[in-house]
Amino acid sequence: MAFHSILFERPEDGPPCGDVEEPEYFGDLNLDQFVSEVTRGLDEYNLTPFFRTELTRERAIAYRHEVMRDLDDPDLRLAVQTFALVMQKMRACLADVQKLYYKRQKQWWFLEAASRYCQGMLAFSSQLMGLCPKSRGLSAFSLWLKEYVDSEAFLNLSRDVDETRAALAGVRYSIHLHGSAVTVLNYDDEEDYSAYVLRIFERFKQGEARDHSVAQKDWPEMNHVEAQILDCVAELNPQPFLLLEAFCSNHADFLDPTIGTFDREIEFYTAYRSYIQLCRDAGLKFSYPVVSGESKAVRCNGTFDLVLARKLCADNVAVVCNDLYLEGAERIFVVSGPNNGGKTTFARTFGQLHFLAKLGLPVPGRDSQLFLYDRLFAHFEREENTLDLRGKLQDDLMRMHGILKASTQSSIILMNEIFSSTTLADALFLCRQIIGEIMERNALCVCVTFIEELARLGPQTVSMVSEINPDRPSVRTFRVRRRPADGRAYALSVAEHYGLTYERIRERLAS
Structure with missing residues (x-):
């Protein structure tokens, strides 16, 4: 089924195109302060145009009222918040893809973004179907999302994610270090030396010892040695990495535009709820x-x-x-x-x-x-x-x-x-x-x-x-x-x- 928007009932209602100029009366009514505060920390969603765009039809206003009433349900609100968190993590992975240098590391984070996306959409669809929202907006989106996760395109994406991750998870290799020389070999059932060392020192153990290990910073960027090791692993095991490269090429635009729009627009409601919560906690009423x-x-x-x-x-x-x-x-x-x-x-x-x-x-x-x-x-x-x-x-x-x-x-x-x-x-x-x-x-x-x-x-x-x-x-x-x-x-x-x-x-x- 078709789904237009969680904010605008009909195409003629919106969304607005580009930036929306601030109305002249905003400063007099302190609405400029309102918009600044309600959108604080939400720059990635660009909510300001929505908070400057007034609706012109009674049914369009009722459409939003229904969604806001649905979000009064804590279970539904939690499902939406979880969905938003999944989308934030997905965007963080895609942002890393743009910032990183080494090709195979970029490909891995792209796969990770798609994996989080697929898992999140399946979970969110299941939650919405179980919660049965009453609003026209959320009920229509729930039906659309169910059709989407059952579609051939999404099923292919999910299957390719699982197959690529499984292929990469099956890669085993050994590293031989001799001075400054690093040799990468296929794993051939060699003994695990970490377990061997632990067995030797087990006989000297006298109670629990203090942990003297130094925490190492987990840099998101690989260094040149790690990158060369990974290149050698790819030469020894070409098939999984060819599968990863094909995945990135075939699913370059895996994010559905409707999902992206919903992710942005639903924040309009949650941003306002967060803004007025301080007043509600003080006992002030809203209607x-x-x-x-x-x-x-x-x-x-x-x-x-x-x-x-x-x-x-x-x-x-x-x-x-x-x-x-x-x-x-x-x-x-x-x-x-x-x-x-x-x-x-x-x-x-x-x-x-x-x-x-x-x-x-x-x-x-x-x-x-x-x-x-x-x-x-x-x-x-x-x-x-x-x-x-x-x-x-x-x-x-x-x-x-x-x-x-x-x-x-x-x-x-x-x-x-x-x-x-x-x-x-x-x-x-x-x-x-x-x-x-x-x-x-x-x-x-x-x-x-x-x-x-x-x-x-x-x-x-x-x-x-x-x-x-x-x-x-x-x-x-x-x-x-x-x-x-x-x-x-x-x-x-x-x-x-x-x-x-x-x-x-x-x-x-x-x-």
């Missing part, structure tokens, strides 16, 4: 979201910024989770509150949730329902670039103009404290115009702002407020609640900026 391209109702309980949470878990710091939902006509979160209270993290979380959902991966949180967007845009505050001769306000306006021009009703727009370089009145006017445009398009949006009036522009807007400890206003809880703004966020920000908070005034009076 398989219901993803819809029709409904813009959004919900996720107990969610969090994945990149930040992983850093906090590594430092044994508790992670604060938040709930979010949009229902009915609601489309825009207007997030207000004091500085350093979790507003920007909330916007990043919203973007990360939807991006991970489009990768077909479990997302941070419980009971998640997310929108299958067409494009994601992020406008986060950046340092002024003196080279483009534009002021910060002009730069903000030009960036937002580009976003609005490229976005559609199916887009997601994230705005983080834009127009902070102008007056409150001007910022309010500009934000009203931009959000009005977004409302007209009916697009999803998160707007982080101090301008709380934006949360009252209509039924499409929802007010979210980052809370503080009521007993200690300077202490942030990092919880972002769905409730009307209290009107003090901007005032508190101004007070902090000019050093007029209660704590700062007390500090100055005390000094």
